[in-house]
Amino acid sequence: MKGRMFVLFLLLVGFAVAQRETDNIIKRVRVRIAFENGGCGDSTEVTLIGHSGPLTERATNDQCEAEFYNVPEGTYHVHVSSQSTPSADLGTIAMTSSASAEFEVQAKRPPQQDHFGVPASAFVSASDLGVPSRARKEFDRANELIAKQELAQAIQRLNKAISIYPSYAVAYNNLAVLYARLGESTREREALQKAISLNDHFALAYVNLGRMNIAAGDFPAAETALVKAFALDPSDPMALILLSWAEFNQRHFDETIATSRRAHALEKPHAFVHRVAARAFEQLQQGANAIAELEAFLQEEPTGPRADAARKELKTVKTIVQQLTANPGLTERAP
Numbered sequence: 001m002k003g004r005m006f007v008l009f010l011l012l013v014g015f016a017v018a019q020r021e022t023d024n025i026i027k028r029v030r031v032r033i034a035f036e037n038g039g040c041g042d043s044t045e046v047t048l049i050g051h052s053g054p055l056t057e058r059a060t061n062d063q064c065e066a067e068f069y070n071v072p073e074g075t076y077h078v079h080v081s082s083q084s085t086p087s088a089d090l091g092t093i094a095m096t097s098s099a100s101a102e103f104e105v106q107a108k109r110p111p112q113q114d115h116f117g118v119p120a121s122a123f124v125s126a127s128d129l130g131v132p133s134r135a136r137k138e139f140d141r142a143n144e145l146i147a148k149q150e151l152a153q154a155i156q157r158l159n160k161a162i163s164i165y166p167s168y169a170v171a172y173n174n175l176a177v178l179y180a181r182l183g184e185s186t187r188e189r190e191a192l193q194k195a196i197s198l199n200d201h202f203a204l205a206y207v208n209l210g211r212m213n214i215a216a217g218d219f220p221a222a223e224t225a226l227v228k229a230f231a232l233d234p235s236d237p238m239a240l241i242l243l244s245w246a247e248f249n250q251r252h253f254d255e256t257i258a259t260s261r262r263a264h265a266l267e268k269p270h271a272f273v274h275r276v277a278a279r280a281f282e283q284l285q286q287g288a289n290a291i292a293e294l295e296a297f298l299q300e301e302p303t304g305p306r307a308d309a310a311r312k313e314l315k316t317v318k319t320i321v322q323q324l325t326a327n328p329g330l331t332e333r334a335p
Helices: 133-147 151-164 169-181 185-198 203-215 219-232 237-249 253-264 272-283 287-300 305-326
Strands: 025-035 045-050 053-059 065-072 074-081 088-095 102-107
Touching (some): 025 088, 133 151, 169 185, 169 203, 219 237, 237 272, 253 272, 272 287, 287 305
């Protein structure tokens, strides 16, 4: 596709980490993202995700720091996203009122890929190829405003682009993501449905619809959207990664395991799916298989906070399996 195109792609990849229930609140937490190749830039956003879902999202300052307020004690996954990189899970941090309220999370910015790793076939339709130059200019101007965190003005520009070219499916998708950032779920859904109605082969819009349904706790609807997304673009593992999480939350553990394996078999494997599969095996009381998945995860991701958490989980599962071996009358339980 000629001309510049920027597709915002926000994903919620939650994982049930060990977060204990507590009434203790940390008034202020500062998280600094330390990229190996320099500062943040590109409007980097940091999200903390706990056991019950995302806590909140904050934009970083010029020191690549994000501040969070009134944070319950617990363990949180740190997700980071920006305009030049897809969403990434940087591992976990444990927050307690007795420890430091400042954290530094190491991150390696992956090489930028065309259209954020999403093949062009996922979001280019015949109608998009005919976008008038005036509409495209408004679209590009919206991207510039997004970079400055001027979201309301960016929405105005996208709406103007749509008024010039009503079949602008990609503009509707970006509108949906902006509405998601602003917490306007009704408008987010309407924009995504409009994008799909204009281009029913728009895989990215289906992925975003699945992400939105996961955030809303509607896992059956998420599954439907993500199955469609994968059918449209079988090369993208993200639809399968999210699908495995939606299946897990519906207690479809056999399906979770099968989907996780399909995701990992693609050209862009994600170690994370081994963790999802391990949890499913734990729920099925198949300790040996859970151990195999956790060991596979550690082979692919041997260092970092996520590896540390996996080692703890692996130790717990092994202990349970050993107890069962020594006492066959016991009932296996998930950690």
